[in-house]
Amino acid sequence: MHDIFLDPKSLKTLLVSAVEVYKKETNGFLAGKSVLKKIKGKEKSVVSLQTVYPFQTAYRKPSQVLHGSDLAHRRTLGSLTALKMPLVGGFHSHTDYLPDIEVYPELSEGDLDHIHDEMKKMKTFGYNLDPWLELLLTIKQKEYSRQQKPGIKTNPYKRKLGCTVITGSRTGYKITLSGYWLQNGSKKLRVGREAKIFAGF
Numbered sequence: 001m002h003d004i005f006l007d008p009k010s011l012k013t014l015l016v017s018a019v020e021v022y023k024k025e026t027n028g029f030l031a032g033k034s035v036l037k038k039i040k041g042k043e044k045s046v047v048s049l050q051t052v053y054p055f056q057t058a059y060r061k062p063s064q065v066l067h068g069s070d071l072a073h074r075r076t077l078g079s080l081t082a083l084k085m086p087l088v089g090g091f092h093s094h095t096d097y098l099p100d101i102e103v104y105p106e107l108s109e110g111d112l113d114h115i116h117d118e119m120k121k122m123k124t125f126g127y128n129l130d131p132w133l134e135l136l137l138t139i140k141q142k143e144y145s146r147q148q149k150p151g152i153k154t155n156p157y158k159r160k161l162g163c164t165v166i167t168g169s170r171t172g173y174k175i176t177l178s179g180y181w182l183q184n185g186s187k188k189l190r191v192g193r194e195a196k197i198f199a200g201f
Contacts, residue, residue, distance in 0.1 A: 001195065004196070007200045010052045011163075011199050013054070014137060017093075022141065024095065028052060029090050034047055047133065087122070089129060107134065112189045115132060116184075132181070136177070136179075139173055148172065152166070152201075153166070154199060163175045
Protein backbone atom coordinates (compact mmCIF):
# COMPACT_ATOMS: atom_id res chain seq x y z
CA MET A 1 0.00 0.00 0.00
CA HIS A 2 1.61 3.16 -1.29
CA ASP A 3 2.11 6.64 0.06
CA ILE A 4 0.04 9.47 -1.46
CA PHE A 5 0.99 12.32 -3.77
CA LEU A 6 -1.32 15.34 -4.07
CA ASP A 7 -0.77 17.71 -6.96
CA PRO A 8 -1.67 21.40 -6.37
CA LYS A 9 -5.09 21.08 -8.06
CA SER A 10 -6.17 18.06 -5.98
CA LEU A 11 -4.92 19.61 -2.74
CA LYS A 12 -6.70 22.91 -3.38
CA THR A 13 -9.96 21.10 -4.21
CA LEU A 14 -9.81 19.19 -0.91
CA LEU A 15 -9.05 22.33 1.10
CA VAL A 16 -11.75 24.50 -0.51
CA SER A 17 -14.29 21.67 -0.14
CA ALA A 18 -13.64 21.54 3.63
CA VAL A 19 -13.65 25.33 4.10
CA GLU A 20 -16.83 25.83 2.03
CA VAL A 21 -19.00 23.70 4.32
CA TYR A 22 -17.11 24.52 7.53
CA LYS A 23 -19.02 23.34 10.65
CA LYS A 24 -20.44 20.55 8.49
CA GLU A 25 -18.56 17.61 6.97
CA THR A 26 -17.44 17.37 3.36
CA ASN A 27 -16.99 14.12 1.43
CA GLY A 28 -16.40 12.70 -2.03
CA PHE A 29 -14.50 10.26 -4.25
CA LEU A 30 -10.79 10.02 -5.07
CA ALA A 31 -9.38 8.82 -8.39
CA GLY A 32 -5.72 8.14 -9.04
CA LYS A 33 -3.12 5.59 -10.00
CA SER A 34 0.23 4.17 -8.92
CA VAL A 35 3.18 5.99 -10.49
CA LEU A 36 6.88 6.55 -9.96
CA LYS A 37 7.37 10.12 -8.74
CA LYS A 38 10.56 12.01 -8.05
CA ILE A 39 10.26 13.25 -4.47
CA LYS A 40 13.12 15.03 -2.73
CA GLY A 41 15.48 13.90 -5.46
CA LYS A 42 14.56 10.20 -5.26
CA GLU A 43 12.13 8.12 -7.31
CA LYS A 44 9.32 6.76 -5.16
CA SER A 45 6.29 4.59 -5.93
CA VAL A 46 3.18 6.51 -4.84
CA VAL A 47 -0.53 6.75 -5.58
CA SER A 48 -0.91 10.04 -7.42
CA LEU A 49 -4.40 11.50 -7.00
CA GLN A 50 -5.67 12.81 -10.33
CA THR A 51 -9.25 13.70 -9.45
CA VAL A 52 -10.95 14.84 -6.25
CA TYR A 53 -14.74 14.88 -6.64
CA PRO A 54 -16.81 16.45 -3.78
CA PHE A 55 -20.41 15.18 -3.64
CA GLN A 56 -22.81 18.02 -4.44
CA THR A 57 -25.95 16.31 -3.13
CA ALA A 58 -24.56 15.02 0.19
CA TYR A 59 -26.64 15.42 3.34
CA ARG A 60 -24.24 17.22 5.65
CA LYS A 61 -24.30 17.44 9.43
CA PRO A 62 -21.72 18.78 11.91
CA SER A 63 -20.68 15.26 12.91
CA GLN A 64 -21.80 13.15 9.94
CA VAL A 65 -22.14 13.21 6.17
CA LEU A 66 -24.37 10.88 4.12
CA HIS A 67 -25.35 10.49 0.49
CA GLY A 68 -28.29 12.81 0.01
CA SER A 69 -29.63 10.85 -2.93
CA ASP A 70 -28.98 7.23 -3.88
CA LEU A 71 -29.88 8.03 -7.49
CA ALA A 72 -27.35 10.89 -7.60
CA HIS A 73 -24.74 8.61 -6.05
CA ARG A 74 -25.40 5.96 -8.70
CA ARG A 75 -25.24 8.56 -11.48
CA THR A 76 -21.88 9.76 -10.13
CA LEU A 77 -20.47 6.24 -10.08
CA GLY A 78 -21.85 5.56 -13.54
CA SER A 79 -20.27 8.75 -14.88
CA LEU A 80 -16.90 7.98 -13.33
CA THR A 81 -17.04 4.47 -14.79
CA ALA A 82 -17.95 5.79 -18.26
CA LEU A 83 -15.10 8.31 -18.11
CA LYS A 84 -12.66 5.57 -17.06
CA MET A 85 -11.57 7.39 -13.92
CA PRO A 86 -9.62 4.94 -11.71
CA LEU A 87 -11.22 5.24 -8.28
CA VAL A 88 -9.05 4.48 -5.27
CA GLY A 89 -11.33 5.55 -2.39
CA GLY A 90 -12.87 8.61 -0.82
CA PHE A 91 -12.44 11.51 1.58
CA HIS A 92 -14.34 13.28 4.35
CA SER A 93 -13.73 15.83 7.09
CA HIS A 94 -14.05 16.21 10.86
CA THR A 95 -14.83 19.73 12.06
CA ASP A 96 -14.92 21.58 15.40
CA TYR A 97 -18.64 22.26 15.26
CA LEU A 98 -18.83 23.00 19.02
CA PRO A 99 -16.31 25.00 21.10
CA ASP A 100 -15.65 22.06 23.45
CA ILE A 101 -15.24 19.47 20.66
CA GLU A 102 -11.69 18.70 19.57
CA VAL A 103 -11.28 17.54 15.98
CA TYR A 104 -9.33 14.29 15.81
CA PRO A 105 -7.22 12.99 12.92
CA GLU A 106 -8.36 9.38 13.25
CA LEU A 107 -11.19 7.38 11.70
CA SER A 108 -14.14 6.69 13.99
CA GLU A 109 -16.09 3.44 14.19
CA GLY A 110 -18.92 5.20 12.35
CA ASP A 111 -16.49 6.16 9.58
CA LEU A 112 -15.37 2.54 9.20
CA ASP A 113 -18.97 1.27 9.04
CA HIS A 114 -19.87 3.85 6.38
CA ILE A 115 -16.78 3.08 4.27
CA HIS A 116 -17.46 -0.66 4.55
CA ASP A 117 -20.99 -0.10 3.17
CA GLU A 118 -19.56 2.08 0.41
CA MET A 119 -17.12 -0.65 -0.63
CA LYS A 120 -20.01 -3.10 -0.95
CA LYS A 121 -22.00 -0.67 -3.12
CA MET A 122 -19.00 -0.10 -5.35
CA LYS A 123 -18.86 -3.79 -6.24
CA THR A 124 -22.17 -3.45 -8.09
CA PHE A 125 -20.35 -1.06 -10.47
CA GLY A 126 -17.41 -3.39 -10.93
CA TYR A 127 -15.11 -1.61 -8.46
CA ASN A 128 -13.39 -3.98 -6.08
CA LEU A 129 -11.64 -1.34 -3.99
CA ASP A 130 -9.89 -3.48 -1.43
CA PRO A 131 -7.74 -1.89 -0.12
CA TRP A 132 -9.62 1.43 0.04
CA LEU A 133 -7.87 4.77 0.54
CA GLU A 134 -9.63 7.23 2.84
CA LEU A 135 -8.33 10.77 3.20
CA LEU A 136 -9.43 12.47 6.39
CA LEU A 137 -9.33 16.24 6.81
CA THR A 138 -9.60 17.78 10.27
CA ILE A 139 -10.51 21.47 10.14
CA LYS A 140 -10.52 24.15 12.81
CA GLN A 141 -11.15 27.87 12.41
CA LYS A 142 -8.41 30.21 13.59
CA GLU A 143 -8.71 33.91 14.46
CA TYR A 144 -5.65 36.18 14.35
CA SER A 145 -5.02 39.26 16.48
CA ARG A 146 -2.79 40.73 13.78
CA GLN A 147 -3.61 41.22 10.12
CA GLN A 148 -2.66 38.34 7.83
CA LYS A 149 -2.10 38.05 4.11
CA PRO A 150 -4.58 35.65 2.42
CA GLY A 151 -2.93 32.49 1.10
CA ILE A 152 -1.89 28.99 2.08
CA LYS A 153 0.87 27.70 4.32
CA THR A 154 1.88 24.03 4.48
CA ASN A 155 3.47 22.17 7.39
CA PRO A 156 4.52 18.58 6.64
CA TYR A 157 4.44 16.20 9.61
CA LYS A 158 5.93 12.71 9.80
CA ARG A 159 3.05 11.17 7.82
CA LYS A 160 0.29 13.80 7.81
CA LEU A 161 0.15 17.11 5.98
CA GLY A 162 -0.76 20.31 7.79
CA CYS A 163 -2.17 23.31 5.92
CA THR A 164 -3.41 26.72 6.99
CA VAL A 165 -5.73 28.50 4.56
CA ILE A 166 -5.92 32.21 5.40
CA THR A 167 -9.13 33.53 3.88
CA GLY A 168 -9.27 37.02 5.40
CA SER A 169 -7.10 39.53 7.21
CA ARG A 170 -7.84 37.92 10.59
CA THR A 171 -9.42 34.56 9.71
CA GLY A 172 -7.89 31.24 8.71
CA TYR A 173 -8.57 27.49 8.80
CA LYS A 174 -6.10 24.94 10.11
CA ILE A 175 -6.49 21.68 8.19
CA THR A 176 -4.63 18.41 8.75
CA LEU A 177 -4.78 15.68 6.09
CA SER A 178 -4.35 12.02 7.02
CA GLY A 179 -4.43 9.05 4.65
CA TYR A 180 -5.50 5.53 5.67
CA TRP A 181 -5.53 2.29 3.71
CA LEU A 182 -8.46 0.08 4.75
CA GLN A 183 -8.93 -3.63 4.08
CA ASN A 184 -11.71 -6.13 4.63
CA GLY A 185 -11.00 -8.32 7.64
CA SER A 186 -12.73 -11.55 8.63
CA LYS A 187 -15.66 -9.71 10.25
CA LYS A 188 -15.18 -5.98 9.74
CA LEU A 189 -13.10 -3.36 8.01
CA ARG A 190 -9.66 -2.92 9.47
CA VAL A 191 -7.30 0.03 9.31
CA GLY A 192 -4.05 -0.92 7.65
CA ARG A 193 -1.09 1.31 7.06
CA GLU A 194 -1.29 5.09 7.42
CA ALA A 195 0.02 6.60 4.20
CA LYS A 196 2.52 9.43 4.15
CA ILE A 197 1.15 12.41 2.23
CA PHE A 198 3.34 14.36 -0.17
CA ALA A 199 2.13 17.58 -1.79
CA GLY A 200 3.37 19.11 -5.03
CA PHE A 201 3.25 22.71 -3.84
